[in-house]
Amino acid sequence: MIKMKNKTILFVCRHNVFRSQVAEEFFNRFNKNKKYRAMSAGLISYKKEDLKNDKGYKSIKKVGEKFGLRFRGKSKSINSSILKKIDLIIIVADDIPHDMFNNENVSMGKVLVWKVRDIRKNDKDMEKIAYNSIIHIEKKVKKLVRKLK
Numbered sequence: 001m002i003k004m005k006n007k008t009i010l011f012v013c014r015h016n017v018f019r020s021q022v023a024e025e026f027f028n029r030f031n032k033n034k035k036y037r038a039m040s041a042g043l044i045s046y047k048k049e050d051l052k053n054d055k056g057y058k059s060i061k062k063v064g065e066k067f068g069l070r071f072r073g074k075s076k077s078i079n080s081s082i083l084k085k086i087d088l089i090i091i092v093a094d095d096i097p098h099d100m101f102n103n104e105n106v107s108m109g110k111v112l113v114w115k116v117r118d119i120r121k122n123d124k125d126m127e128k129i130a131y132n133s134i135i136h137i138e139k140k141v142k143k144l145v146r147k148l149k
Contacts, residue, residue: 007087010040012096016042017051018060019092019116022134025069026141036148041082043096046075053087058118059126067134090144092116092137114140 011023020040027038049127051073061071083089087100087110094115100112116133117127 006035007037008085009036009088009090010078010086011038011040012078012080012089012091013040013042013116014096014118015044015046016035016040016055016077017046017057017071018035018130019118019133019137021071022064022069022137023092023114023141026138028109030142030145031148033133033145033148039076039082039086041078043078044075045077056121056123056126056130059119060130063127063130063134066131067138069134090114092140093118116140 009027011027013019020042024038024040027036031038038060057071058107064071089111091101091113092110093119114137116136117129118133119129122128
């Protein structure tokens, strides 16, 4: 069991357009313990106008609506001031190195990695990949919430 008091969890993925936002929203939906709050961010900022023509993002939004998920339509990137306020980082990605968070800029003591696949430009069935990734994240978040009780 993970025990923390008044702590902030940061969900991280590459762009903070899909996976980390899904994890943040599921956490806030399922978590009833007010001692924990969730945020999400990405390593690389993604411009809102770039999302308008992104087929993968359109697939994500379409599938996400079936789960009642809302996407911000913009990304938030990580900076050192955010990291200093974080108690637990959960990497919700299979495409970023987790060891980059093990340095003096990170005040918390724990980094977890959930290897969740992203949609790639050449994927043929983007909606199926989005669905499977959302299900995977939902299961991981529910398990985390049970551990935090």
